[in-house]
Amino acid sequence: MPHHFSALDALAGTPVTKAHATGNDFVMLADADGRYSVDADQVAALCDRHLGIGGDGLIRAVPAHRSHDAAAEELLSTAGLSSTDEAPLWFMDYRNGDGSIAEMCGNGVRAFAHFLLAEELIALEEGQELTILTRAGLRTVRKVAEGYAIGMGIWSFIDPELAQNNASDALVMARGLEDPRPALSISMGNPHTVVALPEAETLEALDLTEKPTVDPVPPHGTNVEFVVPGEPLVEDGVGHVRMRVHERGVGETMSCGTGACAAAAAVRVWAAQDGVDTWAVQVPGGDVMVRFIPRQDGAEDVELSGPAELVMSGTLR
Ligand SMILES: N[C@@H](CCC[C@H](N)C(=O)O)C(=O)O
Numbered sequence: 001m002p003h004h005f006s007a008l009d010a011l012a013g014t015p016v017t018k019a020h021a022t023g024n025d026f027v028m029l030a031d032a033d034g035r036y037s038v039d040a041d042q043v044a045a046l047c048d049r050h051l052g053i054g055g056d057g058l059i060r061a062v063p064a065h066r067s068h069d070a071a072a073e074e075l076l077s078t079a080g081l082s083s084t085d086e087a088p089l090w091f092m093d094y095r096n097g098d099g100s101i102a103e104m105c106g107n108g109v110r111a112f113a114h115f116l117l118a119e120e121l122i123a124l125e126e127g128q129e130l131t132i133l134t135r136a137g138l139r140t141v142r143k144v145a146e147g148y149a150i151g152m153g154i155w156s157f158i159d160p161e162l163a164q165n166n167a168s169d170a171l172v173m174a175r176g177l178e179d180p181r182p183a184l185s186i187s188m189g190n191p192h193t194v195v196a197l198p199e200a201e202t203l204e205a206l207d208l209t210e211k212p213t214v215d216p217v218p219p220h221g222t223n224v225e226f227v228v229p230g231e232p233l234v235e236d237g238v239g240h241v242r243m244r245v246h247e248r249g250v251g252e253t254m255s256c257g258t259g260a261c262a263a264a265a266a267v268r269v270w271a272a273q274d275g276v277d278t279w280a281v282q283v284p285g286g287d288v289m290v291r292f293i294p295r296q297d298g299a300e301d302v303e304l305s306g307p308a309e310l311v312m313s314g315t316l317r
Contacts, residue, residue, distance in 0.1 A: 007041040008052070011316050016046070018053055018311040019115055021107035021147075023254025023285020025311075027055040028115045032088075034066025040099030046316075047097035056253045058095045059108055061116055063088030064133045071135040081133070090116060091133045096249025104136040104189035106257020107288075110148040110308035113141040118310055136189025146289075147307035152258070154299040155265045155292075158185035158218075167270075172224060174212035174246075176205045183214070183224075184266045188302070191222040191248070192262035196229070196270060203228045203244055208252035221248040223256060225263045230280075233271055239279040241267050254285030261302045264290040 014036065017028040027046045029036060038046075038060060047055040064072045064083040072091045076083060083089035092112045094105045113130065116122040124130050129151075130141045140151030159169045168182030172195045183195040193214050197203050203226055212224045223245060230240025243263045245256040264279035279290045288306035295301055 007039075007045040008316060011036070011038070011042060011046075014316045015313065016053065016316055017115060017118075017313040018055065019059075019111040019308065020285075020311060021110040021255065021257070021308040022283060022288055022306055024105075024107035024111075024256060025055045026108060026111050027053050027058045028111065028310075029058065029060045030115070030119050030121065031060050031062040031066075032121060034062050034068060036060060037068060038095070040095070043095045043099040044097065056097050056247065056250045057102075057105060057108065058097075059105075059112055059115070060093035061112060061119075061121065062091050062093055064091040065089075067091045067093060069093055072133060075133060075137065079137075081138070083133075089131070089133050090122065094134065096247070097251075098249045100249040101135070102190050102249060104134050104139075104152075104258055106150060106152055106188070106259075106261060106304045107255055107306070107308075108257070109134070109139055109141060109150045110257070110306060113143075113148050114308040114310060134189070144305060146305060149303055149305035150257070152261055152302040152304050153189060154295070155261060155302050156187050156299070158187050158191060170218075171215045172212050173215075174224070174226070175207035175210050177202070180215070184269070185218070185222070186262040186265055188258035188261050190258055191218055191220060192225060192259055193218065193222045194225045194227060194263050194266035196267070197226055198228075200228050200242060203242060206244060208244060208246045211251075212246055223247045223259050223262075225256070225259045227263045227267055229267050229271065233267075234273060234276050237276065237278065239264065239268060239273060239276045240282070241279060242282045244284065255283040255288065257288060257304050257306070260288045261290050261304055265292070265302070268292070
């Protein structure tokens with residue numbers, strides 16, 4: 001426990017902000033000059049809900065060319081991207097609350113955009129689009145009436161052979177379930193395992209204080225989404241899903257943006273509802289919308305939209 005205090009000594013005097021997007025909460029750090037290198041212990045200390053500020057994760061907002069992040073630097077050079085002091089490509093350096101690194105965070109991108117705007121690091125009018133960099137690659141942000149619409153890239157099956165039968169590739173067991181249930185593994189740049197439950201009562205009865213077990217064990221861990229299809233599943237052309245999530249590197253969270261996209265994709269596949277492109281995903285922290293957009297190459301882009309809020313700003317002591 002005391003290591004939390006010493007971990008933060010080096011960050012004394014650093015301005016921080018707390019933000020959330022449908023209850024998925026983050027400690028935000030603006031690093032326009034690329035002077036902070038936050039290690040795993042510091043992230044865990046800041047995200048600690050008793051000894052720190054508290055958050056599901058930490059987001060450092062830094063121009064890609066000043067990030068000192070191996071993934072960002074590799075993407076900059078291999079994808080021939082440009083980031084300069086005059087025209088920075090903002091990199092979302094996202095970390096899970098336990099200090100581990102994740103490729104992507106959908107709710108995080110909304111909080112990130114809102115934070116960049118509030119800090120006057122970007123300008124973005126309603127309807128305009130901004131491109132940002134994540135470890136999973138480029139993502140787009142559009143300011144819309146309900147908050148931000150994020151271009152999340154494509155969704156894909158983690159096991160491509162599943163494209164043949166679209167059923168399940170894993171078994172998941174959690175406290176509150178009587179038996180392990182079949183699940184489908186989907187990538188949104190980060191890994192997800194989606195489990196369908198028969199009714200809302202089973203979803204509510206789950207105890208996600210304990211990490212669900214996934215068989216086979218995913219090599220890099222996974223986020224596990226438990227979903228109940230809406231009744232009716234589709235109303236006025238919009239699909240409905242309820243979801244709870246246990247996030248890799250965090251635990252149960254009130255919302256997960258990449259998870260909502262994976263959940264909508266899995267339910268759409270299971271229910272053979274390819275024609276339904278818009279899905280409302282209800283999470284404990286609110287509602288997010290997921291839209292599937294067909295591409296020329298047969299894959300589908302995913303757009304996630306929802307709100308983001310800043311809660312407080314202060315200085316680390
Ligand atoms: N809450 C996020 C996902 C954050 C990363 C995740 N825990 C992982 O390890 O992949 C979201 O909104 O997408």
